[in-house]
Amino acid sequence: MTEVGHLPRLSPGAQRMRRYRRRREAAQQCITVTLHEYQVWALVACGFLVKDQRQNREAVSDALRAYLSEWAMPPFE
Numbered sequence: 001m002t003e004v005g006h007l008p009r010l011s012p013g014a015q016r017m018r019r020y021r022r023r024r025e026a027a028q029q030c031i032t033v034t035l036h037e038y039q040v041w042a043l044v045a046c047g048f049l050v051k052d053q054r055q056n057r058e059a060v061s062d063a064l065r066a067y068l069s070e071w072a073m074p075p076f077e
Contacts (some may be wrong), residue, residue: 035060045068 010018023030040060043049049063 033064035064 020030040049040054043060043063044051044054046067048067049059051057053063
């Protein structure tokens with residue numbers, strides 16, 4: 001078993017840069033999107049989001065990503 005207690009911790013800036021590089025290698029972008037309440041309710045109505053998770057930012061983000069993957073972005077062939 002490897003001891004990790006002796007390893008140095010990465011600074012927040014280094015962690016951010018690692019995430020940025022992983023996204024760039026995967027051809028992804030990180031953006032900020034502002035949604036109106038009716039748009040969040042539309043995700044619920046379409047079945048991408050559970051009603052009780054409307055205030056959970058991570059759940060809304062996952063639901064929007066699923067919506068875009070299924071409806072707005074046809075797979076490349």
